[in-house]
Amino acid sequence: MDLExxxxxxALTVRTQDMDLTPVRESDYCELADLARGGVRxxxxxxxxVDWDSGSPEEIARSIAQYQWGxxxxxxxxxxxxxxxxxxxxxxxxxQGVNSTSFLKTRAIxxxxxxxxxxxxxxxxxxxxxxxxxAFAEHFSTTTFETAYVEDNHASRRVSxxxxxxxxxxxVTVTQDGExxxxxxxxxxxxxxxxxxxxxxxxxxxxxxxxxxxxxx
Numbered sequence: 001m002d003l004e005x006x007x008x009x010x011a012l013t014v015r016t017q018d019m020d021l022t023p024v025r026e027s028d029y030c031e032l033a034d035l036a037r038g039g040v041r042x043x044x045x046x047x048x049x050v051d052w053d054s055g056s057p058e059e060i061a062r063s064i065a066q067y068q069w070g071x072x073x074x075x076x077x078x079x080x081x082x083x084x085x086x087x088x089x090x091x092x093x094x095x096q097g098v099n100s101t102s103f104l105k106t107r108a109i110x111x112x113x114x115x116x117x118x119x120x121x122x123x124x125x126x127x128x129x130x131x132x133x134x135a136f137a138e139h140f141s142t143t144t145f146e147t148a149y150v151e152d153n154h155a156s157r158r159v160s161x162x163x164x165x166x167x168x169x170x171x172v173t174v175t176q177d178g179e180x181x182x183x184x185x186x187x188x189x190x191x192x193x194x195x196x197x198x199x200x201x202x203x204x205x206x207x208x209x210x211x212x213x214x215x216x217x
Contacts, residue, residue, distance in 0.1 A: 004204070007072070008211040009082050011204030014135045016196055019127055021084035021096055024068050028085045031092050033061035035116040040094075045153050053114070054176075077213045078102050086115075086128045093119040096128045098136065104213050108144040109136060125159045127196065133163060134200045137190040141214055145188040150181050160186045164194040 004011040014021040024032070037057045053060060071081040081099035085092055094115035100108060111132060115125055136142040147165060149156035165186035173183045206216040 008207040011207050013203040014131050015201045016131055016198045018089045020087050024083045024085045029065050032064050036060050040114045040117055093124055096132050107142055109142055110146045126162045129159055130163050130196050131200050133193055134195050135202045137193055139202050139205045143190050148183050148185045150175055150183050164188050164192045
């Protein structure tokens with residue numbers, strides 16, 4: 001028995017052209033920690049609700065490891081998170097996450113992501129979001145996608161708009177700096193996805209569908 005049989009998400013690969021997304025493994029932790037060292041945000045912009053990307057290199061590395069271990073330990077078919085390591089030409093550039101609650105009833109997922117500072121501004125954020133929503137719409141029966149950005153995080157807003165998301169609502173919430181900020185929520189219907197120019201290829205579909213409680217495709 002191999003690890004992909006024990007944990008079917010590990011068999012997933014989402015790929016197009018030079019970019020591929022694979023579920024984060026322990027072997028990725030150190031490189032992800034190196035990428036995140038010193039933060040992944042420009043100009044102190046608030047991007048996350050939890051302050052995981054500040055502190056010492058060791059603290060950031062432990063935050064990444066603990067969170068990734070937790071996503072697997074707490075995975076249930078009615079509440080789950082999967083984070084994908086994003087590579088461009090084999091080089092790790094960031095992470096694309098998806099999560100859902102009551103997925104079998106709602107067919108809705110939320111997305112979140114981060115990129116290394118030096119990899120921002122190259123179009124990778126739009127590409128990896130477009131890839132993941134296309135993959136989940138085409139292969140995992142997802143009909144609705146949700147995301148959010150904190151006020152003044154214009155880069156995150158632009159990525160969502162480019163993929164096809166529309167404004168949905170807003171709320172005031174406490175973010176990683178411990179202060180209250182407006183968080184804007186956005187929504188995307190599967191029929192409105194602006195699909196990538198190149199085909200999105202997905203491996204490991206049937207095993208993961210069964211793992212989620214979906215019928216094989």
